[in-house]
Amino acid sequence: MKKRLFLALSTLLLLNCKSERQELEGHIGRPDISPDGTKIVFIYAKDTSKDVWEIYSANIDGKNVRQLTTFPEARIKKGPVWSPDGESILFHADIEDGSQIFTISANGENLNQLTQLPGYNVEPTWSHMGNEIIFNSILEHGKTKIYIMDKKGSRIRELYNPDGENWYPRKIIGDKILFTSDFKQRGTYNIFQMDSNGSDFRQLTFLEGINWFPEISPAMDKIVFHSNRDDPKLSDSGNYNLYLMNTDGTEVERITNLPGQELHAKWHPDGDKLIFEWHDPTSKGLYLLELSTGAVHKIRLVP
Template sequence: MKKLSFLALPILLLLNCKSEGQELEGHIGRPDISPDGTKIVFIYARDASKDVWEIYSADIDGKNVRQLTTFPEARIKKGPVWSPDGQSILFHADIEDGAQIFIMGANGENLYQLTQLPGYNVEPIWSPTGGEIIFNSILEQGKAKMFIMDRDGSRIRELYNPEGENWYPRKLKGDKILFTSDFKQRDTHNVFSMNSDGSDIRQLTFLEGINWFPEISPNMDKIVFNSNKDDPELRDSGNYNLYIMNTDGSGMERITNLPGQELHAKWHPDGDKLVFEWHDPTSKGLYLLELSTGNIRKIRLIP
């Protein structure tokens, strides 16, 4: 594990602004909720095409926004996720000619690089106990494969990978893995489950288009994911909505129908709320959805 010398939906300039009540503006996305439900972590860049994307945290109501990383060597950082004990945050960042996985404390301290592998090593996620980390690795001109390692970056090993592109693995109870794949399909990604040795592969969704970023509920009885199945042209850059289903793929229903893209939903520990990223030409930011009522409200990020 390599310790770095770097110092650890709006820009630092805005965070230093003395006037309170000015809502952050810019590209805000990839949220996650702390295990106690009181905080969120997310990525931010005022101009996604020009600025360095850094990782920020805030209270769940959007107050007390704080920048956690100052890491200009990697222009893009994505996928911050809280550890089950709330003490650490994983993320991936572009570095040199690829991407690597990093870990830091919940306040941005003690930044370490966990992987030093060739290619792009991205989308880390914790196992339910926090003892292991699952992630994707892509060699140059290769396919996305699923890997697992111990919490400290040791014992890196490849999981079973069906033929095709296998994305966003999540470890469930016992030996079960949840992931998305184009396995036995063409121009389509659906949600699958399997045992980590590749046995008992089950396709959970049978939808057109791109259906990915599956996230299991705290009680491990529901899965939320985003899908572009409702986009007339099934465009990767087109319309995405959030769907929810039982863990066996039954009971599927659409839970958002907003213009633009609803993406990267994460569960609140109470199991009744989701925080997600929504953006279209007129609206960008993080939103909170209450499943029992269907109410959606914007999380106004205020320095």
């Protein structure tokens, strides 16, 4: 009896230790939420100086972590985005002498390279209906421009690009495009909107520093973005917070004030929650922000 009790207690202790060890540690970022709100996708590398960055999925509560890509020839993969139908995931990967755009099925099968273009082809996102993909393309020593193609990677074409570096395009509805640019503002990046041919060109934010990664809400009435306006340096380092504003650029409001960097926010389909990555010396990982209460919860990623 004592022996059985000892074995049971030992097994329980080992299971508890295993459970504690299983939570992912390292660089975790660039999250997105599935269209039905039940799953997330993200990038992960235990040691960013040595390991290949792969794409993982998990339940929205962080359970059932699963590696989707095993793609060692592309050391860094970024920007995974669920398709509107939830069937596939779009991302870019550094390969050979540049970056190319890929899709993979949500279950990790059917890896498909969509672009074979010179330079760096990065930050792809789906159009609202999922029939097109809009992305950035950067030729060597060239400016960052906005391109678009159909969902199979054909009919690639350059859209209107104002003079400057034009980042993070989102085709939000119809022909409207949301993006970040340093247009006539060297050293400062603000958020703009236009039609794909350059008409109805409007600057939405007039803030110092870097204002990046705009994402429109499911109801199409709010835009979230991250900004270092309180520590305005042309750098990826420093303090970044999340901000919310109306789609016309009015009522800009800071919604996080954590130490370090709150980055790459994405909307939950219910429109009342955001998932984001938070980095500071003591906290690294994915977090969920409830807009109605301001509560922030860590998503503990456990296989």
